[in-house]
Amino acid sequence: MCIFALPKNKEIKMTATTIPVGSPETVETAGKLGLLPEEYDKIVQILNRNPNFTELSIFSVMWSEHCSYKNSIVWLKTLPKDGARMLAKAGEENAGLVDIGDGLGCAFKIESHNHPSALEPYQGAATGVGGINRDIFTMGARPIAQLNSLRFGNIHTQRTQWLMRGVVKGIGDYGNAFGIPTVGGEVFFDDCYEMNPLVNAMSVGIVKKGETASAISYGVGNPVYIVGSATGKDGIHGATFASADITEDSAKDLPAVQVGDPFQEKLLLEASLEVIKTGAVIGMQDMGAAGITCSTSEMSAKGEHGMIIYLDKVPTRQTGMLPFEILLSESQERMLVVVKKGQEKVIEAIFEKWDLNCTIIGEVTATKRLEYYMNGELVADVPAHDLVLGGGAPVYHREYKEPAYFAESKKFSISDVQEPSDLKEVMNHLVKHPNIASKRWVYEQYDSMVGTVNMSTNMPAAAAVVNLKETDKALAISVDCNSRYVYADPEIGCAIAVAEASRNIICSGGIGLAITNCLNFGNPYNPEVYWQFVGAIQGMSKACKKFETPVTGGNVSFYNQSTIENKTEPVFPTPTIGMLGILDTKRTFTGMAFKQAGDSIYLIGASQNDINSSQYLFSYIGVKNSPAPYFDLDKEYETQMVLRELIEQELILSANDCSDGGLFIALLESAMIHDLGFDIKTDKNFRKDAFLFGEAQGRIVVSTANEHKQALELLLNEKQIPYTKLGKVTQAEILIDQLSYGICHNFKQEYDMAISKIMTEE
Numbered sequence: 030m031c032i033f034a035l036p037k038n039k040e041i042k043m044t045a046t047t048i049p050v051g052s053p054e055t056v057e058t059a060g061k062l063g064l065l066p067e068e069y070d071k072i073v074q075i076l077n078r079n080p081n082f083t084e085l086s087i088f089s090v091m092w093s094e095h096c097s098y099k100n101s102i103v104w105l106k107t108l109p110k111d112g113a114r115m116l117a118k119a120g121e122e123n124a125g126l127v128d129i130g131d132g133l134g135c136a137f138k139i140e141s142h143n144h145p146s147a148l149e150p151y152q153g154a155a156t157g158v159g160g161i162n163r164d165i166f167t168m169g170a171r172p173i174a175q176l177n178s179l180r181f182g183n184i185h186t187q188r189t190q191w192l193m194r195g196v197v198k199g200i201g202d203y204g205n206a207f208g209i210p211t212v213g214g215e216v217f218f219d220d221c222y223e224m225n226p227l228v229n230a231m232s233v234g235i236v237k238k239g240e241t242a243s244a245i246s247y248g249v250g251n252p253v254y255i256v257g258s259a260t261g262k263d264g265i266h267g268a269t270f271a272s273a274d275i276t277e278d279s280a281k282d283l284p285a286v287q288v289g290d291p292f293q294e295k296l297l298l299e300a301s302l303e304v305i306k307t308g309a310v311i312g313m314q315d316m317g318a319a320g321i322t323c324s325t326s327e328m329s330a331k332g333e334h335g336m337i338i339y340l341d342k343v344p345t346r347q348t349g350m351l352p353f354e355i356l357l358s359e360s361q362e363r364m365l366v367v368v369k370k371g372q373e374k375v376i377e378a379i380f381e382k383w384d385l386n387c388t389i390i391g392e393v394t395a396t397k398r399l400e401y402y403m404n405g406e407l408v409a410d411v412p413a414h415d416l417v418l419g420g421g422a423p424v425y426h427r428e429y430k431e432p433a434y435f436a437e438s439k440k441f442s443i444s445d446v447q448e449p450s451d452l453k454e455v456m457n458h459l460v461k462h463p464n465i466a467s468k469r470w471v472y473e474q475y476d477s478m479v480g481t482v483n484m485s486t487n488m489p490a491a492a493a494v495v496n497l498k499e500t501d502k503a504l505a506i507s508v509d510c511n512s513r514y515v516y517a518d519p520e521i522g523c524a525i526a527v528a529e530a531s532r533n534i535i536c537s538g539g540i541g542l543a544i545t546n547c548l549n550f551g552n553p554y555n556p557e558v559y560w561q562f563v564g565a566i567q568g569m570s571k572a573c574k575k576f577e578t579p580v581t582g583g584n585v586s587f588y589n590q591s592t593i594e595n596k597t598e599p600v601f602p603t604p605t606i607g608m609l610g611i612l613d614t615k616r617t618f619t620g621m622a623f624k625q626a627g628d629s630i631y632l633i634g635a636s637q638n639d640i641n642s643s644q645y646l647f648s649y650i651g652v653k654n655s656p657a658p659y660f661d662l663d664k665e666y667e668t669q670m671v672l673r674e675l676i677e678q679e680l681i682l683s684a685n686d687c688s689d690g691g692l693f694i695a696l697l698e699s700a701m702i703h704d705l706g707f708d709i710k711t712d713k714n715f716r717k718d719a720f721l722f723g724e725a726q727g728r729i730v731v732s733t734a735n736e737h738k739q740a741l742e743l744l745l746n747e748k749q750i751p752y753t754k755l756g757k758v759t760q761a762e763i764l765i766d767q768l769s770y771g772i773c774h775n776f777k778q779e780y781d782m783a784i785s786k787i788m789t790e791e
Contacts, residue, residue, distance in 0.1 A: 058082065062089035068423060075415045083401070083409045086353040088416065090319040091326060094587050097422035100553040101585045104566045112579035114542055116238070120419065123164040123244050123315060125581020126236075127543050129611055131500050134238050136170035139178075139231035139508070139547045139607040141586040146228040150195025154228050155203035156289040156361050161232040162207065163315035166298050167364060169241040169305045170234030173482055174495045175204050177214040177230050178508045178547070178605045179471075182223030184463045184787055189218070192226050193788070200230070201474040206291035207298075211475035212483045213493030214508055218463045221600045224591030229547040229584075231508055231607045235497070242305045244324075245312035246367045246393055247332035253391040255321070256380055257297045258362040261346035263288045265357045293362040293385075300383040301364060307379070309372035316363040322356045322416075324365035325391075325399055329413035330420050335396035336413075340403045342390045352401065352408040367393060432557035434654055438517055441655040443640055448718050449649075453770050455722060456693060458649050460776050465644060465690045466783035488620040489702055491536035491686055492610065503618060505539030505610035507531075511689065512601035517642045518657035519564030519602055520571075525657065525726055526606045527572035528665045529688060534610035535669045536684035536729060538617035538676050541576055545607045546583035551590040551599025561602040569604060575666050578608060617676050621685035622702035623732050623758045628682060632692065632753040633745065634668045634728035636712055638719045644689055645722035659725035668727050671748045680737045680744070687728040693721040695730045697776055700758070706773040708764040709756035721765070732758060 059069040062085055072080050072088050080088065094100055110119045116134050117126035124138035142157025158175065165172045177200055182189040204211050209232070246253070304310055312332065314324040321343070325336050340355045350358075368376050373389070380387035394400075399416075401409040415421030449455050459465050477486050484494040484503060492507040509530040515522030531541040546569065551558035573580055590599040612618060623630075639659040640646045646655060675681050687695045696707050711720045719725075733741050745752045756764075763770045 059085055059089070062086060063093055064089050068092060071423065075412065075421065081409070083353045083356065084411055086357055087322050087409060087411055090322055090357055091416040092422050094553070094585065095318050096323060097418050098585050099423045100425050100427055100587065101548070101562065102418065102424055103426055104563055105585070107566060108570050108580040109573050110579050112543060112577065115579060115581070119580055119582040123167050125543060125545055126168065126241065127581065127609060128238070129502065130613070131502065132238050134170070134236050134241065135233060135504065135609060136165045136168045136236060137231065137233040137545055137607065137609050138164050138582060139229055139545045139605060140584040141547050141549060142228050142230065143225065143549065143586055143589055146192070146196055147225055150192045151199040152288050154196040154199030157228055157230045158200055158203045159289045159291065159294050159361050160315065160317045161230045162209065162294065163317070165232045165234035166301055167242060167244065167313045167315050168236065169302065170236035171302060172209045172232050172234040174212045174233045174493065174504070174506060175209050175231065176212060176493060176506060176508045176607065178227070178510065179214065179216045180222045180227035180512070180600070180603060181218050182226070183220050184218050184784070186223065189223065190788060196226065196228055197471050197474050203289055203291045205476040205479070207295055208479055210477050210479045210483050211472070212477055212485065212495060213506060216468050216471055217512065219601060221598060225589050225600055227549050227589065227600065227603055229549070229605045231545065233495070233504065233506060233609065240306065242310055242313045244314040244328055245332045246328035246336065247334045248311055248369065248393055249334070249395050251311055251370050251393040252368050252373060252389045253336055253338065253393065254366040254368060254376065254387060255343055255390050256300070256364045256366055256387050257385055258290065258293055258360055259344040259346045259386060260355055260358045260363065261360045262350065262354055262358060263360055265354055265359070289361045296383045296385055297362050297364065300380050300385055304366070304376055304379050307375050309369050309375050311367040311369060313364055313366045316359070316365060318359065320356065320358045320360070321365070326413045326416040328365065328367065329397070329399060330417045333397060335394040335398040335400070336391050337394055337400045338391035338402065340401055340408070342388060344386045344388055352403045356401065427553050427559045428556045429560040429563050430556040431560055438654045438656050441641070441652065443638055443716070443719065446640065446646070446650055446652070448716055452717065452721070452765070455645060455649055455718070456770065456776070457779065459644060459690045459694060459722065460697070460780045461783040462644060462648055463784055463787070465694055467781045468784065469781055470785040470788050484618060489622060490618070490620045491533040491684065492539070494537050494612065494618055501614050503612040503615050505534040505537045505612055506608070507533040508605060508607050509533065510603055510605045512603040513642050513647060514657045515561070515565060515604060516601045517655060519561045520568035521657040521660055523565035523568035523604045524572040524662060525660050526604060527569055527576065527578070528660070528662065528726065529686065530606045530608035531576045531578065532669055532686045532729065534608060535672050536619065536621070536686055538619040539610035539612040540673065541578045541608050541610045543581050543609055544573060544578050545581050547605040547607070548583065548585045549589050549600065549603040549605065550587055553587045555599070558599050565602055565604045572662060575662055619676050619681070619684050621683055621699050623699045623705045624682045626705060626758050626760045627735065628732045628758045629735055629738050630707060630709060630755040630757060631731050631733065631741065632728055632755050633672060633731060633750060635664070635751040636715050636720055636728070636753065637723065637725035638715050639725040640719050640723045643691060643722060643724040645691065645718065658723070661727060665727040667748070668729065668750055671745065671750045672729055674744060675731070675741060680741045681731045681733045683732045685730045687730060688724065691722040691724050692728065692730065697773070697780070699730060699732065700773045701777040701780065704761060704774050704777070706759035706762045707756060708759050711766055712753055
């Protein structure tokens with residue numbers, strides 16, 4: 030349904046004098062909205078008068094951490110953003126945009142929906158998926174793949190199971206109905222996430238170069254449209270809500286949780302892409318956090334123009350909505366579109382065809398101000414520049430200090446841990462642990478094959494591999510972060526997250542191009558939490574420079590902590606890395622599965638007497654505080670580049686990196702796919718628990734046909750890359766140092782069913 034008439038009322042007095050003057054209680058109100066006293070003073074200075082409640086609401090959401098990054102931007106600016114393939118740098122558009130050749134660009138981004146998912150897991154997760162997809166298609170890119178990174182508390186508690194069921198169903202229902210495959214992700218459990226789960230959603234889309242749209246507004250007199258769903262009271266002050274702690278009273282904030290409709294989003298996707306191709310669009314932006322407020326201010330500030338907006342023209346789902354409710358609503362499946370004047374009928378015809386609201390609610394002005402009217406009354410008048418990140422939004426340098434636990438962790442020594450007498454008991458523990466066991470219960474609820482682009486469903490690989498039809502290319506995509514490593518050492522832990530994402534892409538036959546990130550931390554006003562944040566940024570920066578994977582953007586999510594009975598506990602620092610890679614030819618696609626009995630197995634990379642922060646040490650031994658595992662960035666890079674050569678020369682049959690659970694789990698993952706086994710020897714220079722279960726970085730398990738062994742060893746020796754001849758693939762049995770540990774299939778049954786048993790029996 031389209032509404033065509035642009036309201037014109039020359040009698041309206043468009044001055045700030047029509048706005049009621051603030052009262053002494055306004056400062057207290059500002060505090061309740063999340064504004065600091067000094068921020069209220071700054072607002073008065075900007076406006077040269079006291080703000081009214083609507084204006085306070087506008088500033089409170091735009092100056093929230095969620096929108097302004099006021100406590101993080103000084104460090105985000107230090108991340109590497111330049112690269113030869115970059116088509117849009119961090120902060121320039123709704124998502125990063127990378128040149129992937131053949132006249133194509135890839136738009137990709139990851140964002141969090143943590144707080145909404147903690148209160149209403151189904152809608153919180155579903156709308157997280159919807160929001161990140163809109164960021165992709167507002168740029169003119171068609172989403173082709175989704176991934177997610179999920180963190181929950183103790184899987185045996187009722188709360189965690191309730192959260193997990195809701196989140197997984199929300200992601201599955203929205204993504205499946207929207208018609209985009211979920212091709213990969215990760216799930217991690219720890220008590221620190223019990224009250225505050227993390228739900229990070231990533232979307233990847235493809236666009237022809239030259240057919241992109243920008244989130245900008247300019248051209249005096251150009252009409253401003255709101256398109257898509259009607260506006261309701263769901264999600265009001267959602268950005269402010271996302272910038273506060275989860276408490277026992279948080280359930281009262283349920284109106285801050287949005288409600289999604291994937292079928293409406295599918296219509297909006299098709300209409301938006303069709304509209305962009307007409308050339309009639311000046312700019313387009315999703316109405317995510319802060320709704321109309323955010324889209325009007327950011328587009329106007331970027332284009333150095335202003336807008337007059339008539340809020341009474343906005344299609345609403347409820348009668349009697351107040352101006353601040355309309356402005357701040359985060360109702361889903363809506364866009365703001367600025368159109369070239371004279372092209373209205375072109376735009377309206379398309380949205381009418383797709384049976385979507387298409388309403389002119391204002392026009393572009395030269396004032397650089399946002400003037401919001403309701404029934405002829407000027408209810409807010411604010412400068413666009415002063416609302417936004419990079420403009421007048423506040424920027425803070427927060428205090429940070431090293432926490433006491435960090436020094437304590439350095440005291441750990443492997444010599445304090447007695448080697449286990451029963452290796453099979455350790456194996457059984459790891460195979461069934463929720464952090465290592467198959468996530469089948471999760472991913473079987475997702476449609477991974479819709480669109481028939483997912484190449485790694487039938488040939489599992491270390492990364493998700495997505496076919497680019499009508500080309501010889503494929504995308505390789507990975508989402509990675511071991512938050513236990515980051516807690517142990519933020520700089521090393523975050524560098525490992527980047528390195529592991531790259532390692533997964535290399536193992537799959539690709540090369541990393543760029544990253545997006547979702548930075549999940551506790552309260553930035555806590556100096557120890559902020560120390561974790563700063564360290565993570567520094568580690569990310571070093572690793573991204575080494576792997577030449579610039580940061581295209583992402584999301585900062587602070588205040589991930591729970592306050593119960595006056596005790597506040599932050600989650601593990603969790604800087605989730607989403608990396609985009611490319612296979613320039615599908616010929617290099619490499620899976621993780623062993624192919625046949627008799628093939629030789631090698632471990633590429635140096636083993637270490639190291640069990641630091643491993644799942645084995647943390648959950649089997651019970652040591653919760655230890656350093657990050659061994660990691661050498663330069664050696665990691667060299668190992669990955671040699672693996673790339675081995676793949677290009679077709680010298681290996683499979684590749685799987687050693688990560689959670691160490692070498693044993695990597696071998697088991699490669700063997701289980703075709704119900705094979707392995708016969709290996711451990712290295713006597715290392716403790717067996719360290720060799721098998723330690724998580725020292727930079728190690729990759731590969732298999733090769735025997736006729737290629739000599740060429741493989743020759744290249745590794747030439748490049749001076751350490752390696753170990755482990756043994757061979759067997760028909761089914763698992764042998765270590767000539768001792769049998771049973772049939773691989775028995776481990777596989779426990780691995781496959783561990784999480785399903787918990788989720789269906791408890």
